[in-house]
Amino acid sequence: MKKYYLLTPGPTPIPPEVALKEAMPILHHRTSEFGQIFKDTAEGLKYVFCTQQEVYILAGSGTAAMETAVVNFLSAGDEIIVASCGIFGDRWKNIAKAYGVKVIDVSVPYGEAVKPEEIEKALKENPNVKAVFTTFTETSTGVANDIKAIGKIVAGFKAILVVDAVSGLGGQEFLTDAWEVDVVVSGSQKGFMLAPGLAFITVSKKAWELAEKSTLPKFYFDLKKYKKSYLTDETPFTPPVTLIVSLNQAIKMIQSEGLENMWAQYALLAKATRAAMQGLGLELFAKVPCEVVTSVKVDESIGSKIVKLLRDNYGVSIAGGQGAMKGKIIRFAHMGYIGKADLLVGISCLEMALTQLGVNVKCGAGIGIAEEVLLKG
Numbered sequence: 001m002k003k004y005y006l007l008t009p010g011p012t013p014i015p016p017e018v019a020l021k022e023a024m025p026i027l028h029h030r031t032s033e034f035g036q037i038f039k040d041t042a043e044g045l046k047y048v049f050c051t052q053q054e055v056y057i058l059a060g061s062g063t064a065a066m067e068t069a070v071v072n073f074l075s076a077g078d079e080i081i082v083a084s085c086g087i088f089g090d091r092w093k094n095i096a097k098a099y100g101v102k103v104i105d106v107s108v109p110y111g112e113a114v115k116p117e118e119i120e121k122a123l124k125e126n127p128n129v130k131a132v133f134t135t136f137t138e139t140s141t142g143v144a145n146d147i148k149a150i151g152k153i154v155a156g157f158k159a160i161l162v163v164d165a166v167s168g169l170g171g172q173e174f175l176t177d178a179w180e181v182d183v184v185v186s187g188s189q190k191g192f193m194l195a196p197g198l199a200f201i202t203v204s205k206k207a208w209e210l211a212e213k214s215t216l217p218k219f220y221f222d223l224k225k226y227k228k229s230y231l232t233d234e235t236p237f238t239p240p241v242t243l244i245v246s247l248n249q250a251i252k253m254i255q256s257e258g259l260e261n262m263w264a265q266y267a268l269l270a271k272a273t274r275a276a277m278q279g280l281g282l283e284l285f286a287k288v289p290c291e292v293v294t295s296v297k298v299d300e301s302i303g304s305k306i307v308k309l310l311r312d313n314y315g316v317s318i319a320g321g322q323g324a325m326k327g328k329i330i331r332f333a334h335m336g337y338i339g340k341a342d343l344l345v346g347i348s349c350l351e352m353a354l355t356q357l358g359v360n361v362k363c364g365a366g367i368g369i370a371e372e373v374l375l376k377g
């Protein structure tokens with residue numbers, strides 16, 4: 001019998017209390033009973049996003065919220081700045097291109113963090129820019145971007161700031177209002193400790209003003225419909241009721257743990273993981289590492305083999321590299337319902353897998369360092 005350990009940067013494992021909620025009888029979505037759950041959940045989302053703005057719930061994955069952010073605020077021919085540092089930042093460019101939006105590209109090589117000063121320069125040089133799109137924690141590389149600094153810059157221009165916080169939210173400090181982020185998108189399957197299928201989006205007053213001028217086609221993802229339904233604790237279309245009921249449970253757990261405590265816990269797990277990898281003689285890929293996923297360079301000849309061996313032999317799922325990074329890096333998640341013991345299992349199995357693949361590592365070298373870091377707290 002195989003036991004599974006999910007250490008991938010989404011989907012992440014979910015707590016049994018959350019999973020059980022998905023097994024509850026289906027509620028009809030136009031009832032006061034569901035309305036109350038929706039209302040509590042929507043309020044709870046404000047806590048996780050650190051915002052006073054409404055957070056809209058969409059049926060879809062994180063990319064659905066990304067596309068929503070493009071079609072609701074822009075028109076064909078508009079100019080936007082995209083500051084990308086990985087596959088998910090590049091997704092902003094691809095969505096924009098699909099809708100005929102012009103991209104001013106201030107991307108950086110994979111592994112680096114985007115440069116706030118480059119965004120400022122581009123905003124000064126291009127006064128017609130409607131929005132700046134970037135990523136909080138770039139899951140494909142393990143890099144964290146300085147959204148606080150970017151927020152301060154963009155607030156001084158008429159452009160809005162749109163941030164993909166699909167993987168970082170809940171896992172690392174992110175203050176939507178205090179950092180002046182106009183639109184934040186996220187998804188259920190990472191820091192929220194939930195199954196995939198829900199996407200979330202916030203909209204500031206400045207962004208709503210821009211929405212008034214947007215002419216890109218939209219129907220299912222037209223945020224005005226969601227804003228109207230929100231007033232009666234509903235969604236415009238049939239919501240995934242079971243996911244919202246389980247989200248309600250997950251948010252209660254996040255609230256009882258406290259966001260700050262969760263951020264501190266993931267920071268500790270990240271520190272232990274990074275130290276363990278370096279202890280094994282492996283090199284970190286991210287120049288500015290985030291707290292939710294650790295990316296590590298590996299020899300291309302064994303990159304994909306490590307992931308497969310860990311999964312097939314040990315039941316441990318980690319992620320490999322995506323796109324141009326395929327085979328060159330491996331990625332360990334420490335977000336959502338992943339704890340110290342899960343991480344130790346992952347590191348220990350990695351040591352064994354590397355040994356099996358002929359890499360000269362000392363079994364116990366990484367795990368010992370991780371234990372020391374975790375013990376110090």
Ligand SMILES: Cc1ncc(COP(=O)(O)O)c(C=O)c1O
Nearest residue numbers: 061062063088139164166167187
């Ligand atoms: C930072 C980031 N943005 C966007 C996405 C895309 O989300 P989804 O796969 O849920 O559409 C992901 C998913 O891995 C992500 O990590």
